[in-house]
Amino acid sequence: MTTTSRLDIDALVTALANTCTPLPQARMLPAAVYTADEILALEYRALFARGWLPVACVEDFPAKGSFVTCEIANACILVVRDTAGALQAFHNVCRHRGARLVTEARGQLRSAIACPYHAWRYGLDGRLLSAPQMDVAGQGETLALAGLPLVTQAGFVFVKLEGEAGAPPALPDLSRHGLERLRSVRKLDYTVECNWKIVCQNYSECYHCPGVHPQLHRLSDLSGEGFEDEPGYNGGPMRLRPGFDTLSVSGRSDWARLGPDTASAPGLIHYYLVYPNLMLGIHPDYLLTHRVWPHSSARSRVDCELFVLPQTADARGFDAGDVLDFWDLTNRQDWALCERVQAGVSSLGYRPGPYHPSERCVHAFDRRYAQWLRSALREAS
Ligand code: FES
Numbered sequence: 446m447t448t449t450s451r452l453d454i455d456a457l458v459t460a461l462a463n464t465c466t467p468l469p470q471a472r473m474l475p476a477a478v479y480t481a482d483e484i485l486a487l488e489y490r491a492l493f494a495r496g497w498l499p500v501a502c503v504e505d506f507p508a509k510g511s512f513v514t515c516e517i518a519n520a521c522i523l524v525v526r527d528t529a530g531a532l533q534a535f536h537n538v539c540r541h542r543g544a545r546l547v548t549e550a551r552g553q554l555r556s557a558i559a560c561p562y563h564a565w566r567y568g569l570d571g572r573l574l575s576a577p578q579m580d581v582a583g584q585g586e587t588l589a590l591a592g593l594p595l596v597t598q599a600g601f602v603f604v605k606l607e608g609e610a611g612a613p614p615a616l617p618d619l620s621r622h623g624l625e626r627l628r629s630v631r632k633l634d635y636t637v638e639c640n641w642k643i644v645c646q647n648y649s650e651c652y653h654c655p656g657v658h659p660q661l662h663r664l665s666d667l668s669g670e671g672f673e674d675e676p677g678y679n680g681g682p683m684r685l686r687p688g689f690d691t692l693s694v695s696g697r698s699d700w701a702r703l704g705p706d707t708a709s710a711p712g713l714i715h716y717y718l719v720y721p722n723l724m725l726g727i728h729p730d731y732l733l734t735h736r737v738w739p740h741s742s743a744r745s746r747v748d749c750e751l752f753v754l755p756q757t758a759d760a761r762g763f764d765a766g767d768v769l770d771f772w773d774l775t776n777r778q779d780w781a782l783c784e785r786v787q788a789g790v791s792s793l794g795y796r797p798g799p800y801h802p803s804e805r806c807v808h809a810f811d812r813r814y815a816q817w818l819r820s821a822l823r824e825a826s
């Protein structure tokens with residue numbers, strides 16, 4: 446692994462400039478962005494900590510006291526629905542001796558958040574309620590849990606670790622898809638031995654599909670139509686081959702369609718990568734999300750989640766197996782490739798290669814990342 450002391454900033458900045466040129470001349474990202482601990486630390490500090498993080502979905506919080514935790518970098522975020530019905534986000538750290546308050550990924554609290562160490566109790570709004578054998582009257586606010594900015598958009602809960610709320614996340618226009626109506630029906634979690642950006646890049650192209658995903662290639666054409674490249678996201682639609690309803694093992698579906706857009710343009714699947722780490726696959730009858738979280742420069746967690754309309758989830762005999770089996774297979778095919786790339790970019794022989802024209806979304810992601818990293822390196826120096 447490249448170490449901090451060996452990182453050549455000048456060479457890195459030059460290499461990043463080669464990614465920022467138009468696609469026909471551009472070269473892919475240099476090895477250091479996948480391997481250097483210093484780059485990961487900068488990403489944590491200046492990309493993930495300052496950006497909106499998609500930590501949960503609104504429907505993860507059906508009742509007062511419903512909570513979700515999310516670990517990212519050296520932080521753990523606790524999101525909870527308070528007694529007034531509002532969503533609140535906090536650092537999941539006790540204000541007494543710093544114990545982690547909640548260790549479960551999700552669940553249901555009663556009326557308070559209790560620290561298991563010395564039994565300090567906080568309201569669901571974060572205020573300190575009581576501390577055994579201590580007079581904390583009047584200190585409910587000053588010893589409250591550290592609150593974090595939170596917004597909801599398109600059914601997702603976004604939290605910021607640092608700074609003011611500022612502008613909301615820059616999502617594509619998803620209103621026509623009605624994503625906030627959807628219900629989560631299954632989650633698939635993976636640990637992938639690669640840098641988080643390799644997962645994003647892999648998601649952004651289907652150049653590899655004919656050889657690697659015969660099951661996907663049978664159902665969907667390689668060529669995409671249209672392309673959006675915005676500061677906050679990129680993406681575009683792909684088309685199902687004639688005779689297929691959706692992406693699943695069978696390619697057939699009797700699930701309710703998500704919205705009028707897909708009814709008027711049947712056979713389209715809309716893929717988006719919302720920077721830095723939220724991937725949306727809007728299929729005719731379901732939404733599949735991937736959220737990638739760095740654990741180290743060469744290890745990532747990927748949370749994959751399937752959403753359908755309530756009438757689909759509630760239908761007698763509802764079975765998501767046809768879709769889940771398809772995506773679990775496709776995901777695992779992709780993770781094997783991502784791990785191969787990590788092995789390659791970590792070895793001496795790696796030289797950034799050119800982009801295939803169909804890798805325009807990969808180039809869009811890489812270019813935005815390279816632009817961000819160049820200015821972050823300037824700011825840090
Ligand atoms: S560390 Fe939480 S009550 Fe002491």
Ligand SMILES: [Fe+2]
Pocket residue numbers: 647653654658775778779
């Ligand atoms: Fe793939």
